[in-house]
Amino acid sequence: MARLAARDMIATAALGPRSRPSRSVLSMLGIALGIATLVAVMGITAANETRLRLDLEALGSNVLQVRAGSGPDQQIVPLPETAPEMIRRIGPVEGAARVSVLDEVGVFRTDLVPDSMGGGLSAALTQVELAAAMDLQVAEGRWFRDADLDLPVTLLGARAAEQLGIVETGQRVWIGDDWYAVIGVLEPSTLLPTLDRTALIGDRWPVVEPHPEGTTIYVRTRTGSVDAVREVLGATANPAMPRAVSVSQPSALAGAQDAVDSTFRSLALGLAAVALFVGAIGIVNTMVIAVLERRDEIALRRAVGARAAQIRTQFVLEAGLLGLGGGLAGGLLGLLVSVGYSLVVRVPPTVDLTALGVGIGLSVLVGVAAGIYPAARAARQSPMAGLRAG
Amino acid sequence: MTGVPAVELVGVGRTYDASGGPLTVLDDVDLRIDPGEQVAIVGPSGSGKSTLLGIMGTLDTPTRGEVRIAGRSTAAMDDAERSDVRARSLGFVFQQFHLLTHVDAVANVELGMLYHGYPRSERRRRATDALERVGLGHRTDHRPSQLSGGEQQRVAIARAIAHGPALVLADEPTGALDQATGESVIELLLGLDDAAVAVITHDAAIAAHLGRQVRIQDGRIRSDSRTAGVGA
Numbered sequence: 001m002a003r004l005a006a007r008d009m010i011a012t013a014a015l016g017p018r019s020r021p022s023r024s025v026l027s028m029l030g031i032a033l034g035i036a037t038l039v040a041v042m043g044i045t046a047a048n049e050t051r052l053r054l055d056l057e058a059l060g061s062n063v064l065q066v067r068a069g070s071g072p073d074q075q076i077v078p079l080p081e082t083a084p085e086m087i088r089r090i091g092p093v094e095g096a097a098r099v100s101v102l103d104e105v106g107v108f109r110t111d112l113v114p115d116s117m118g119g120g121l122s123a124a125l126t127q128v129e130l131a132a133a134m135d136l137q138v139a140e141g142r143w144f145r146d147a148d149l150d151l152p153v154t155l156l157g158a159r160a161a162e163q164l165g166i167v168e169t170g171q172r173v174w175i176g177d178d179w180y181a182v183i184g185v186l187e188p189s190t191l192l193p194t195l196d197r198t199a200l201i202g203d204r205w206p207v208v209e210p211h212p213e214g215t216t217i218y219v220r221t222r223t224g225s226v227d228a229v230r231e232v233l234g235a236t237a238n239p240a241m242p243r244a245v246s247v248s249q250p251s252a253l254a255g256a257q258d259a260v261d262s263t264f265r266s267l268a269l270g271l272a273a274v275a276l277f278v279g280a281i282g283i284v285n286t287m288v289i290a291v292l293e294r295r296d297e298i299a300l301r302r303a304v305g306a307r308a309a310q311i312r313t314q315f316v317l318e319a320g321l322l323g324l325g326g327g328l329a330g331g332l333l334g335l336l337v338s339v340g341y342s343l344v345v346r347v348p349p350t351v352d353l354t355a356l357g358v359g360i361g362l363s364v365l366v367g368v369a370a371g372i373y374p375a376a377r378a379a380r381q382s383p384m385a386g387l388r389a390g
Numbered sequence: 391m392t393g394v395p396a397v398e399l400v401g402v403g404r405t406y407d408a409s410g411g412p413l414t415v416l417d418d419v420d421l422r423i424d425p426g427e428q429v430a431i432v433g434p435s436g437s438g439k440s441t442l443l444g445i446m447g448t449l450d451t452p453t454r455g456e457v458r459i460a461g462r463s464t465a466a467m468d469d470a471e472r473s474d475v476r477a478r479s480l481g482f483v484f485q486q487f488h489l490l491t492h493v494d495a496v497a498n499v500e501l502g503m504l505y506h507g508y509p510r511s512e513r514r515r516r517a518t519d520a521l522e523r524v525g526l527g528h529r530t531d532h533r534p535s536q537l538s539g540g541e542q543q544r545v546a547i548a549r550a551i552a553h554g555p556a557l558v559l560a561d562e563p564t565g566a567l568d569q570a571t572g573e574s575v576i577e578l579l580l581g582l583d584d585a586a587v588a589v590i591t592h593d594a595a596i597a598a599h600l601g602r603q604v605r606i607q608d609g610r611i612r613s614d615s616r617t618a619g620v621g622a
């Protein structure tokens with residue numbers, strides 16, 4: 001009977017913030033900042049991912065990779081030595097080159113480092129054609145020439161060079177059991193991020209026999225001919241066993257999430273949590289003051305029949321509304337930042353409704369939680385206050 | 391003297407746990423107010439008048455004795471039930487009006503019925519009606535700051551009577567008004583309804599307007615014009 005309709009409850013709870021708008025806006029600030037950060041971080045990382053995917057597609061939508069597959073007996077069937085050459089003869093193929101990763105071979109600055117300290121760098125054999133096929137850029141020095149392939153020389157990925165402390169070409173590094181002269185350092189490659197931590201060696205220099213599983217042939221086709229080339233790659237690479245050849249498209253595996261991005265993300269989310277917490281304290285403060293200031297109003301409501309529980313609900317809801325207001329404002333701000341960022345990195349702006357919904361829901365929860373203590377104080381106030389104040 | 395009393399107090403006492411030991415501010419109060427009766431409660435400052443009014447209005451609970459409102463004992467009631475009794479059967483008028491400053495007159499009167507359970511349209515209808523009855527039908531959309539003290543107290547009276555309570559409790563309703571305005575407000579309060587009315591006042595002239603005077607001193611009833619003739 002004396003229960004309030006939802007509409008009356010909300011109208012009642014909105015009365016406080018409406019009669020003190022500037023204070024209410026200030027008390028929403030913390031929550032708004034927290035939610036804005038949350039939504040913006042989600043938007044920015046999503047835009048970064050989209051950008052990366054678009055980059056990969058732009059670079060590599062006409063790149064295929066060929067690996068050794070398994071034969072009828074489930075054994076890996078190595079690709080024939082001549083496979084790259086054969087593939088290069090397919091009409092629409094613009095370039096093809098083999099890379100064989102040598103996983104037991106370590107790469108070091110000197111020969112004094114024990115073998116067990118791998119350092120996370122690897123060595124790989126490759127062919128002259130790789131740079132053209134995969135559009136690799138050399139930052140320092142030069143790419144392989146045919147004559148280099150049977151010499152102990154190497155090109156290093158950017159991170160590998162940094163880690164080995166290589167500052168100029170001509171310095172030597174220790175790969176496997178030999179010294180190699182560094183002839184160049186590569187720019188990072190979006191399509192082949194693993195090259196960053198790799199030392200490349202010409203594939204005619206006798207180091208060790210590579211495992212067939214470590215070998216990949218990268219193939220660049222003319223634009224629009226990817227599917228046609230894909231059709232014939234198996235039979236071309238291994239005419240004897242076309243089905244034992246695995247062909248894939250690296251741009252389809254756009255998983256290379258940058259570590260920097262995830263650090264940025266957790267840092268920003270931490271900040272968002274701090275802002276939300278500060279926002280909650282702000283709301284607690286505002287509400288405690290409101291309860292003190294509105295003793296007369298509380299007393300009046302009690303006199304006209306408000307139950308203690310209804311007073312409590314009123315103030316909890318009021319705090320929830322402050323949270324909601326902060327959440328809406330913050331969500332909007334976060335969206336604006338996301339859209340702005342999307343435009344800057346040139347990806348189509350998208351609205352992440354889940355992040356927005358979670359953010360706004362969270363802000364209401366924070367507001368409600370912040371309202372519990374002040375509301376309990378309001379509900380505890382003696383109903384006699386109205387007669388005493390007079 | 392017939393039928394169920396609007397409110398009945400039997401042996402009511404109120405003792406506070408004050409810092410200097412227990413403080414008894416009401417002691418052994420028997421008081422019965424019948425439907426439609428109009429009672430002035432007078433007495434010196436600090437004698438316990440407001441305490442008594444609060445107990446009659448279920449805002450406070452006595453430490454001894456019993457309170458019955460329309461025949462129902464309030465002793466076993468919890469906060470929700472006592473609040474519902476206030477919402478339905480009682481109306482309060484305070485010295486300081488206690489109007490919400492940010493909403494207009496009709497909204498202030500409606501607030502008096504918010505916890506009653508009326509639908510919105512019924513609250514609006516009754517509020518408008520009550521403002522008519524206190525002579526403020528043309529000021530419904532005015533805020534308290536746009537009304538004089540007497541007008542504000544009339545809004546508060548409209549709020550106290552809009553739901554048709556059985557008992558209206560007023561604590562020094564003229565205390566913040568000048569003599570003439572106070573008199574007219576009291577006239578209004580007494581002429582309005584068939585509800586029983588209890589009014590605390592320091593003003594002898596105002597007390598004389600009411601049919602019955604109850605004098606309190608040191609927490610006890612010293613005289614009651616209704617029982618005086620019987621010699622109680």
Ligand SMILES: Nc1ncnc2c1ncn2[C@@H]1O[C@H](COP(=O)(O)OP(=O)(O)OP(=O)(O)O)[C@@H](O)[C@H]1O
Pocket residue numbers: 406407408413415433434435436437438439440441442
């Ligand atoms: N919460 C409390 N704790 C202790 N003593 C209280 C409390 N509330 C009221 N009193 C005391 O009870 C006594 C009666 O107070 P009450 O307000 O009922 O007086 P009153 O007759 O209404 O006075 P006035 O005419 O000044 O309004 C006073 O002495 C007051 O100090």
Ligand SMILES: [Mg+2]
Pocket residue numbers: 387439440441561
């Ligand atoms: Mg008093």
